[in-house]
Amino acid sequence: MSRCCYSSTSLLPPHHRLRLSPPLYSCSLPRKPLKALSVSASLSAPPSDKQLFVLELAEKLEDSLSLPLPPIQPLRDTSSQSLVSTPWPTRQSEPFRFTDISYLTKYPVVPAQIQTIPSSFPLNSSLPIQITLINGLLNPSLSRIPSLPAGVFVGSIKDVPQGPISEKISSAIASCSEFKEKDVFWDFNNVGAADVAVIFVPAGVKVLDPVHLMFCYSGSGKEEEMSMCNPRVLVVVEEDAEVSVVEEHFGFDGAGRYWANPVMEIFIGERGKVSHSYVQRQPLNAAHIKWTVARQEASSTYEHVEVSIGGLLSRHNLHIQQLGPETVTELSTFDLVSQSNQIQDLHSRLVLDYPKGYSRQLHKCIVCNSAGRAVFDGNIRVNRFAQNTDAGQQTRSLLLAPKALVTVKPNLQIIADDVKCAHGAAISDLDQNELFYFQARGLDLKTARNALVYYFGADVIRRIPFKPIRETAASEVKKLLSF
Structure with missing residues (x-):
């Protein structure tokens, strides 16, 4: 059984917790601090050790934010309240039944700080447009944003010009609070995101050069603790617009122990197209828990290619919803487990609600260590009105060592009665x-x-x-x- 680094005896007594300190940032929006919420919750029922861990970490994340970020303040408030009652995932809950996340509670967790940039940092991306986030904060000096087509914005949410663009960004963010599939990691990001990288492409515009998002992480420098950061990216592509996004996640040389908890949200308008490439190559002492949520309007296209090879614990929650007919979704993922006790986990969910939708999913996995583990839980749901849907799903896994383990759950739920759907799974040695x-x-x-x-x-x-x-x-x- 994993141990939790927080216990009931490590917290201050209830009468001390009632003396609440004010938040370190101000905002015009009314807000009830998480500390007050946690006190009221503790009066109704004693929280468990894991719930204390959730509340303590959420409070630390709140207190680490020294500057207001009004555009996402409603998300922070909603998630602050949600975390009071959102349970820490255990192996008894279905989404985490095969995924051991005890590494996240093995060490005290502290919010990440900006570290000195090492000389080995790759300052020059090979792609023309580069956005660099250091421990979740966009770094202008390490980013490169050339002249962009009229109306296109790439940069920090703090620099979004006032007017129609800011209104559309705010509308997209507001809709994020309605996301029903969220978990505690989604809420942590809402509470702890210190910045939001924004990519906005107006109607009819095609950005020819890919936008390269470089996420670089580092630990606190103390062996006995784990640092945590919550990068966030928002991509809004309007009707008949197109953009390619490339994201890389890696750590500084000798970065130490850290927990990366990023979220990317993608909105694609009618006939829009987003090509999304994602490479996760974290060091072995890192944890990487990621959410990617894409919403596609009618006749839009979303292409996702993923290579996940790093981290001691890596989990990607990939959620796509088709919100109109004749929508195209293509997912290609590859997971590699090469180290002892390493876990690679992909949980994907694709929801089709409209006629003539098209989707293809290919998942491949290699486990070449006897103590390694991989998990694939892929769910495609074809709802009642998604007639004439063409959906395919295939997962193939290669086990190259004795006792290597992979758990696959391909899941194709079909409620419509006029569809062309197929899925398959194969697990073998060479x-x-x-x-x-x-x-x-x-x-x-x-x-x-x-x-x-x-x-x-x-x-x-x-x-x-x-x-x-x-x-x-x-x-x-x-x-x-x-x-």
């Missing part, structure tokens, strides 16, 4: 016939095995449409596979 084929053509067994293992994952990696990012991901995979 095909001996394929190995024999290579050997028969003069390759030794090791070379043949390495080639088959690498190209199993390369099937997804090659779908990243940008060569520099694709080559970086391929190089990291080869390194972890010891090729």
Whole structure:
């Protein structure tokens, strides 16, 4: 059983907790501090150790915000109240039944601070538009925003010009509070986000150059604690508009122990298109819990390519909702578990509510360590009015070590009666016939095995449409596979 670093004896007595300190930021919106909410909750029923952990961490995140961020203040308020009653996930709850998240409570958690930028930091992205976030804060000196098409905005939410753009951004943020699938990690991000990186593309505009989001993290420098940061990104693409977004998550050299808890929300208008590439290559002592939520209007297209190879604990909650007919969604993901006790977890959910929707999902996974674990829980729901839907889902896993473990739950729920849907799952070691084929053509067994293992994952990696990012991901995979 995992131990929680907070216990009832480590907190101040209730009569001390009633002496509340004021929040460190001010806002015109009325707000009840989380500390007051937690006190009232504790009077009705004694909280468990894990609930105390949630409340204590939420209070720390609130107190670490020294500047107001009015556009997302309603989200902060809503999540502050939600965290009082939102339980910490356990193995008894279905979404986390196969995912051990005890690493998150193994050490005291503190809000991340801005660290000195090391000389090894990759200042120059290979892509023209670069947004750099250091521990969740957008760093202008390490970002590069060239001249953009008229009406396009890329930058911090603090710099969004007043007028129609700011109104549309505020409207998008307001709709985020209605998200019903959220969990405690979503609420942590709402409470602790110190900045929001915004990508706004107005109607009819196509941004030709991809926007490269570089998320860099570091620990507190203390071995006995874990730092936490909550980066947030908002992408709004209006009707007939188009943009490509590339996000990379990595740590400073010798970054120490940290917990990255990012959220990305994507709104795609009618006939809009978003190409989204995501590479997670955190160090082994990091935890990475991510939410990606995409909402697609009629005839829009969302393409997602993911390579997740780092972190001791990595979980991606990917939620897509089709909000109109003739909508296209394509998901390609690759997870690699190469280290002892490493966990890679993908939970995806695609909801189709309108006719003539199209979706394809390919998930691939390699587990090459006996103490490693991978989880795939993919849910595609075709609701009653989503007639003439064409949906396909495939998951393939490769187990390369004794006792290596993968749990797959492909799930295709069909309520409509006029659809074309299929899904499949396969788990195996390398095909001996394929190995024999290579050997028969003069390759030794090791070379043949390495080639088959690498190209199993390369099937997804090659779908990243940008060569520099694709080559970086391929190089990291080869390194972890010891090729």
